[in-house]
Amino acid sequence: MRPFTYERPTDVAAAVRAVAATPGAKFLAGGTNLLDLMKLDIEQPTHLVDVNRLPLSGIEDTPQGGLRIGSMVSNSHLAADARVRSRYAVLTQAIVSGGSGQLRNKATTGGNLLQRTRCAYFYDPSKPCNKRQPGSGCSAMEGLNRNSAILGASDACIATNPSDMAVALTALGASLEAVTADGATRTLAVADLHRLPGDTPHLETNLAAGDLITAVILPPAPPGGQIYRKARDRASYAGGLASVAVVGHQVAFGAVAHKPWRAEKTEAALAAGASALEAAHAELAGAHDNGKNGFKIALVARMTADALEQASQGRGA
Amino acid sequence: MSSVKDWAAPNPVTENRGGIIGKGVDRYEGKLKVTGTAAYAYEVEPPSPPAYGYLLAATIAKGRITAIDTAAAEASPGVKLVWTHLNVPKQARRGERINPRSQRPSNPALAGDRIEFFGQPVAFVAADTWENARAAANLIQVSYAAEPAVLDFRASLELAEMPHGEEDVLIGDFEGAYAKAPAQIDETYFSPLQNHVQMEPCATTAWWEGDKVTVHTSIQMVKGGQHSLAETLAIPSEKVHLLTRYIGGGFGGKGQAYDDLVLAALGAQALGQPVKLAYTRQQMFQATIHRPAVSMRVRLGAEPDGRLNAFAVEAVTHCARSAPFVEHAANFSRNLYAAPNRLTGHRLVKMDIPHAGAMRAPGEAPGMLSLECAMDELAEKLGIDPIELRLRNEPDVDPETGKPFSIRQLTECLNTGAQRFGWNRRNPKPGQVRDGRWLVGMGMAAAIRGNFLLPAKAGVRIDGTGIITLRQGMTDIGTGTYTILAQITAETMGVTMDQVKIELGDSEFPPAPGSGGQFGAATAGSAAFEANMNLRRALAELAIGDPNSPLYGGDPTYVTFGNGNIAIENRSESLATLVSRAAPEGVYVEGAISPAADARDYSQHTYGGHFAEVGVDTVTGEVRMRRMFGVFAAGRILNAKTAKSQVTGGMIWGVGTALTEANVVDNRYGSFINQDMSGYLVPTHADIVDLDAIFLDEADDKANPMGIKGVGELGICGAGAAVANAIYNACGVRLRDFPMTPDKVLEGLMAKGL
Numbered sequence A: 001m002r003p004f005t006y007e008r009p010t011d012v013a014a015a016v017r018a019v020a021a022t023p024g025a026k027f028l029a030g031g032t033n034l035l036d037l038m039k040l041d042i043e044q045p046t047h048l049v050d051v052n053r054l055p056l057s058g059i060e061d062t063p064q065g066g067l068r069i070g071s072m073v074s075n076s077h078l079a080a081d082a083r084v085r086s087r088y089a090v091l092t093q094a095i096v097s098g099g100s101g102q103l104r105n106k107a108t109t110g111g112n113l114l115q116r117t118r119c120a121y122f123y124d125p126s127k128p129c130n131k132r133q134p135g136s137g138c139s140a141m142e143g144l145n146r147n148s149a150i151l152g153a154s155d156a157c158i159a160t161n162p163s164d165m166a167v168a169l170t171a172l173g174a175s176l177e178a179v180t181a182d183g184a185t186r187t188l189a190v191a192d193l194h195r196l197p198g199d200t201p202h203l204e205t206n207l208a209a210g211d212l213i214t215a216v217i218l219p220p221a222p223p224g225g226q227i228y229r230k231a232r233d234r235a236s237y238a239g240g241l242a243s244v245a246v247v248g249h250q251v252a253f254g255a256v257a258h259k260p261w262r263a264e265k266t267e268a269a270l271a272a273g274a275s276a277l278e279a280a281h282a283e284l285a286g287a288h289d290n291g292k293n294g295f296k297i298a299l300v301a302r303m304t305a306d307a308l309e310q311a312s313q314g315r316g317a
Numbered sequence B: 001m002s003s004v005k006d007w008a009a010p011n012p013v014t015e016n017r018g019g020i021i022g023k024g025v026d027r028y029e030g031k032l033k034v035t036g037t038a039a040y041a042y043e044v045e046p047p048s049p050p051a052y053g054y055l056l057a058a059t060i061a062k063g064r065i066t067a068i069d070t071a072a073a074e075a076s077p078g079v080k081l082v083w084t085h086l087n088v089p090k091q092a093r094r095g096e097r098i099n100p101r102s103q104r105p106s107n108p109a110l111a112g113d114r115i116e117f118f119g120q121p122v123a124f125v126a127a128d129t130w131e132n133a134r135a136a137a138n139l140i141q142v143s144y145a146a147e148p149a150v151l152d153f154r155a156s157l158e159l160a161e162m163p164h165g166e167e168d169v170l171i172g173d174f175e176g177a178y179a180k181a182p183a184q185i186d187e188t189y190f191s192p193l194q195n196h197v198q199m200e201p202c203a204t205t206a207w208w209e210g211d212k213v214t215v216h217t218s219i220q221m222v223k224g225g226q227h228s229l230a231e232t233l234a235i236p237s238e239k240v241h242l243l244t245r246y247i248g249g250g251f252g253g254k255g256q257a258y259d260d261l262v263l264a265a266l267g268a269q270a271l272g273q274p275v276k277l278a279y280t281r282q283q284m285f286q287a288t289i290h291r292p293a294v295s296m297r298v299r300l301g302a303e304p305d306g307r308l309n310a311f312a313v314e315a316v317t318h319c320a321r322s323a324p325f326v327e328h329a330a331n332f333s334r335n336l337y338a339a340p341n342r343l344t345g346h347r348l349v350k351m352d353i354p355h356a357g358a359m360r361a362p363g364e365a366p367g368m369l370s371l372e373c374a375m376d377e378l379a380e381k382l383g384i385d386p387i388e389l390r391l392r393n394e395p396d397v398d399p400e401t402g403k404p405f406s407i408r409q410l411t412e413c414l415n416t417g418a419q420r421f422g423w424n425r426r427n428p429k430p431g432q433v434r435d436g437r438w439l440v441g442m443g444m445a446a447a448i449r450g451n452f453l454l455p456a457k458a459g460v461r462i463d464g465t466g467i468i469t470l471r472q473g474m475t476d477i478g479t480g481t482y483t484i485l486a487q488i489t490a491e492t493m494g495v496t497m498d499q500v501k502i503e504l505g506d507s508e509f510p511p512a513p514g515s516g517g518q519f520g521a522a523t524a525g526s527a528a529f530e531a532n533m534n535l536r537r538a539l540a541e542l543a544i545g546d547p548n549s550p551l552y553g554g555d556p557t558y559v560t561f562g563n564g565n566i567a568i569e570n571r572s573e574s575l576a577t578l579v580s581r582a583a584p585e586g587v588y589v590e591g592a593i594s595p596a597a598d599a600r601d602y603s604q605h606t607y608g609g610h611f612a613e614v615g616v617d618t619v620t621g622e623v624r625m626r627r628m629f630g631v632f633a634a635g636r637i638l639n640a641k642t643a644k645s646q647v648t649g650g651m652i653w654g655v656g657t658a659l660t661e662a663n664v665v666d667n668r669y670g671s672f673i674n675q676d677m678s679g680y681l682v683p684t685h686a687d688i689v690d691l692d693a694i695f696l697d698e699a700d701d702k703a704n705p706m707g708i709k710g711v712g713e714l715g716i717c718g719a720g721a722a723v724a725n726a727i728y729n730a731c732g733v734r735l736r737d738f739p740m741t742p743d744k745v746l747e748g749l750m751a752k753g754l
């Protein structure tokens, strides 16, 4: 960890200005990801702008019949909200499948969306990693890559996005609102928030540095069953080997790509009358195996087929 | 030296008039721990404000440091000193002993430019804050000349050699009998490299007063740590005062000192200021010891009725090139099942990774995964129930040595467990029990772990208020040692628990070997018992010789202790009254124990039976525990609660072993892929449902005066095999490569068309 300065503004405009004014500044929300990365010298912010005092902790009904979730709503609160539990069960299931109770109490909606990969080599500064140090190489490519991506990866990086919440949001077709450095508000689909690694795996999202996420907007829930299914090495407190969110006929995969993966080919195949398993395989046709992650292909296919069947019968996970 | 005969005589603990022995009394130090007021090594308040240290670790597996640039670190804010091999103060050469009686030799830090494993400390920074020390350490530039290293155990099995000074144990004609056996099993099982994952990292707070250093450190063996530091600094061991009062988990990983001990001491000396130094979580994984991976070939040759005629367990394991250590994964099998023709032995691959070493139940923990799964495979092959197969191979005497058993209740453990667990509801045919998308199955395994007694001493003092203080250079690594010593003392002296104080973890107290090999309770407890018996004698003599005592002139053989009193029939007085009057300065005595000659004539072990029920998710290959039950026979149980915590804790380790726990060497770098608790997965609460264990009534009068045995390691022995066998019973997938993670189970399910 490097020495840094710290402030805790109480309004959004001041927070955005503070980050814009200081090169190397970052927002600090729950800190459950950022502080870990700082301790390992992977993130080296010069200045932290603590957003915990910003008035962004409410969950409101939208006129369209959806919900507007403030970016500082904790993961625990969001998962427990009665409206979320009854109308967006997939989101509650996804959130509570992540981390531990303590982490979810601290973790925020905005921070969760921007958490960084859990690639073990990214976390080990002694190893080459294009994401941590552009151009240094990718240790996972020829290494112990059991947790790596099977979809949409590049020669530069095969890391996955580890968020569970974002997979459910992607399946739900949620969007987010951000305030930019110049004070303007922009809106972005959650599905468009993260980028694929390409040649620039260190650039992870389509937000500009200094953009502050203020809210996530849920559209009205589409008809049909909702399921979040996560396969993991132990029963709790483990990142996903793979996950699947099903919302009616909308499907997203988690822990298989650099972003929460909306399975559009699966959705299209389903619409064209394919079986659940065929539809799952439609998305996985281009999946890649880097040595130790190949099992995820069958895993995702089986989980997807099963979740689709369960959802079509109106059952939850 | 006591003899077993003496030990069989009734005594205050075996009579247990106060009812304190066996009771599940709360932890002696529990309140301090749950209120955060038990000061662990790093938290101990030194006499003046400390400097904070940080270690920088090597990033190659093998080679040489060619250059090391510390200029930026030295100029960094708050930095007080930066040491590398070029400027670290002189220490004794590695392995040297000035005092031939030292239990451990010199163990210098930053001792040269050679790198022997990834993670080896290469620099030490001390600064005004820990953050500044860490920031500065990260500015040090180290250049290396790397050399080819042996890093891939599974690819290096052909390098395996006979460990120094060992040979195979061959009884009868194994090969001949095996070749002729009507039923054969020949399988190889793999147990991965594992880490201890203690909650508390290795840590030291050190300061000097004159030429004497005080170190509070986290170590399982008090004398070993004291001697190793004294030898390294080339000073007499009396000049090292080592304290280790509370330890946040050891599991064998803190059986030795690491570089925090010597660098904190040297740093404090150089700065004239106390120094605190701890390993980071990543360094705990990377730079302390680990349980090595083991590849185990098991061959069983049996008659159609299940009786074993030929039996072989051959283990190949690894250790660091410069630090020989053998994981004796085949040893347990020498005492378990009858078979006239037997072969057991070990081979060792020397590698360039961190040191392999002892981890909870070294030998048994990985070893039993092999044989106890192979027995399941044989049972299935022969169509015999796995419990019945074990009963048919139950020996009358130790199958290798022919010695009688001191007491052996393996059969009772298995039968009791079967009944309590509902084993008769198990369908022997795998893959038959469905629960939604889950397949459900049951498995069992036997448990065996040796029992040991080492030489130890203890001192006990009673003061004029009647408070009895027991002092011992023993450690409590979280197991309950404080508590059982308090129970033994209270019961022996006939006082209540609140009249007793226990002081441990101090090199200036009468020495005990520390915690390890599940010998702690028997060893430290027996010495404490002897000390208390000597105190009884001293107090009896004091009373009888004191004209002012109601016991004056009585026969010492009729003296009894109870309710805080000393008495002969109806003549009595309180201990406080006696001592305050007759010995106002208090009475202090010591006691000692050492293994009895007779004890070596018996095969002496603890036993158990494990029963597990698992669900296998047929979609994902995830395995989840449903129930687990253990029955154990381990001598007299001193404390129902702490003993049960030990065996259930061991069983939970078994679940981790079966399902999640493994570290993997990255063959390009020599580092471990998992360096924190979100990568190295130990079971969480959600993984452990419906887990219970019981102890059978037992007292082993060949073991020690109290008839107690160890329980700290027994629970893990065989536990993982019971889970693996349950997985097979659930879904018909037989995996021999631990841990049984979803990717492996899924592959097996798919191969079966599931």
Ligand SMILES: Cc1cc2nc3c(=O)[nH]c(=O)nc-3n(C[C@H](O)[C@H](O)[C@H](O)COP(=O)(O)OP(=O)(O)OC[C@H]3O[C@@H](n4cnc5c(N)ncnc54)[C@H](O)[C@@H]3O)c2cc1C
Pocket (backbone or CB within 6 Å): A026, A027, A028, A029, A030, A031, A032, A033, A034, A035, A036, A051, A071, A072, A097, A098, A099, A100, A103, A106, A107, A108, A109, A110, A111, A112, A113, A114, A115, A162, A163, A164, A165, A211, A212, A213, A214, A237, A238, A239, A240, B678
């Ligand atoms: C051991 C462990 C296990 C975990 N397991 C899981 C799991 O299984 N599933 C899962 O989904 N997650 C898991 N997590 C991750 C956890 O969910 C995230 O750490 C958490 O959601 C991050 O939220 P935070 O508020 O703490 O973010 P912070 O750490 O405060 O911030 C994360 C990043 O987001 C930025 N940021 C925060 N808020 C905003 C905002 N409003 N606008 C713009 N930028 C912002 C910060 O600058 C920083 O770069 C785990 C974490 C740990 C430590």
Ligand code: SF4
Pocket (backbone or CB within 6 Å): A117, A119, A120, A121, A122, A128, A129, A130, A131, A132, A137, A138, A139, A140, A141, A156, A157, A158, A159, A201
């Ligand atoms: S996969 Fe990405 S994050 Fe992981 S080592 Fe390669 S470049 Fe770094």
